[in-house]
Amino acid sequence: MSDIRRREGSKGVTYQVRYPSAAAKTGYAYKTFRTMKEARAFRDKHVVTPGSAPLDTSIRTLTQAINLWLDICEKEGRDGRDPVTAYTLATYRRRAEIMKDYPWQKTLGDLQTPDVVAFRSWLLRTYSRDLARKTLTSFHAVIKEMAMRGHIASNVAASVAIRAESRYDEPIVIPTPEEVARLLAAADRLANSTNRQTARTWQRYRPILYLAADTGMRPQEYLVVARKGLVEGGIHVTRALERGSRKISVTKTPAGRRFIDLSPETYDMVRHYADHHAIENKYDLVFLTDTGKWLDTDNWRKRGFYKACIEAGLVDEATDEDGKAILTPRFSPYDLRHFYASMLIEQRVNFKRMQKLMGHEDVKTTLNVYGHLIEKVERSSEERFGMLSRLPRNSCGNSVADTV
Template sequence: MSSVAKRPNGRWRARYRDADGVEHARHFLTRAAARRWLDETTADRLTGRYVHPRAGRITLADYYARFAARQLWQPTTRRAVDHALATCPLGGTELSRLTRADVESWAKAMADAGLAASTVRARVAALRAVLAGAVRDRLIVDNPCAGVRLPRVAARTREAVLPTPEDVERLIAVAERRLAVAIALAAHAGLRLGEIRGLQVGDLDLLAGRLTVRRQVRATAGGGWEATAPKYGSVRTITLPAHLTDRLRRATSSRSPGAWVVGGRDGRPVHPTTLARRWSAAKAAAGLHPGLRLHDLRHFYASFLLAQGVDVLRVQRALGHARASTTLDVYGHVLDHRGHVTDERDPEMVPSFVSGDATGGLQ
């Protein structure tokens, strides 16, 4: 039930009762304004956009505590959003009073304080995600972060540093034993560093020449580590070239299924700084470009597959990307370097799903 009536003081009173029978009223200078408010409220109730007038009286900080408690976030995501909201000066503001101007002022203050554009964008994105939850919870009608202009992140250009197959073989030859296995897994199976650290002997099926990526290991605060699902949930099975199967067989002989393929001396996953230190030494010993990263061996792997004519969807699955567009965005440019990967080579270097088994490489 709703109505518009003129008050003795000449103002117009619009009122309605909600589903609980509670009356809500506002006063306006004109009848048209009062009627428009009622019509908009009625439309919101019919379309599911209705928000109770008192719903947004909870502060941002209090709402975030409730919102965060029910999110299925990775620990690193939780820490990042916690930090973003902790630095936000709007925590004591009620949700219903938050405006786009408030968010714009915060973004401007961060930029003026010298924070990187990427940091400003990440923190505002965290607030936007929280307030999107408030919209879904019917606490506010619209997200005040919508339409906020943020500083641009300058495009970072990095010349691709792609090793040749001969470079990779030299690296493996001069590397410490555990690093040699890590190099082979990155260059010939496309594993990320976290996936290499998370690979266990039980993930290998060397009789079939396959490995399954089931987890990654990441560093945590205080120097610890945690095992989580692979990035983007990209659990996948990869068929291995024969030479990599042989290397893994030698490296894991007589070891238990729960042992780390590339483990530390204390029985834990190898520490990334240990690999980094030995990687630098191996590059120097092999006489390679100092800017070459271990992660660039994924570029090597991807460029090799693309140059051999493997379709983008299968390369996406091999690399564990969430979308094929990501594979094109990140690795499409390496086709400009096909000379590094299409020279005559030992057939044993070619993964089985590329040469002779076009259907069996990925599962």
């Protein structure tokens, strides 16, 4: 079985491939590369030499490998992680059926990179690009797991990918500070409404809206914040709703576990609500329904956030199929997350700190989503002059370009 190890030394970061070798005393040989791409290319071409450690051939077909991978995801967790959630497992099972539908011509042990390329072509011709990419990603996980457990010599799928078409190709629309201020002012008015039912509803929705704008948390995170997470003027993010709002689970990724400082106004508002209005409940929720459960994300969006948008005048006019004018909210709850990120960028928070606060597992995600905002802020602070103005001046005070 081959693997790649990241090393840091006097020469910087290198990538070491460990692969079976009959000539080595330990049974393994090592080769170091400057880039991960070179290391993967070497590993993918590597074949097991005679005399190397024997493979476990108990898993012979792709169907057996896929079923084993699903079982590992459900009961053990992949690569030292926690077992996946029920929702994620259901998603993996749907992708597994697609993988099994492909007419594989070879056994698991005979699989080579060209076979995976043919599988990729079939996916792209049969399904949407997005579903094909996600299914191929899961197939990568299957083959990687089989390689790690010694059922195959190496991950022959590692170099075969489908380039993602970013959902952020078009710049995201972000509320301005003035628009967010209008949204919060609308929440203040609704919480102080003369209509008792409206005031009671917004007694809960108001701190939720402030918390969303002040932290950049995902809706599925701030709707299930724990009372014990409110400490030291901030909030610990430790859990989230699964999609569909059916179950409280862990955050989207391990990186989602984080601590975010709150403005004093928001902290006092949320703390006051937790201490004086939140009833005792087995989930330790700050915000909960009268039945003692968490809020549904769809209900919050439609009855809470959209109501505040309408109250603040943050709506756009459109027409339906019958030609009637209808008002649509200009923003969605998730746009407050983008607003928070834009404020971090304006404050010139460094990338790694921003990645941590946003709960992104990889800083590349942060840069892919908000790179255009970072460039905008950098451009606004640059001096505006052409490159020729940087050329040295001659003794007469003229540019060297003028002496030709």
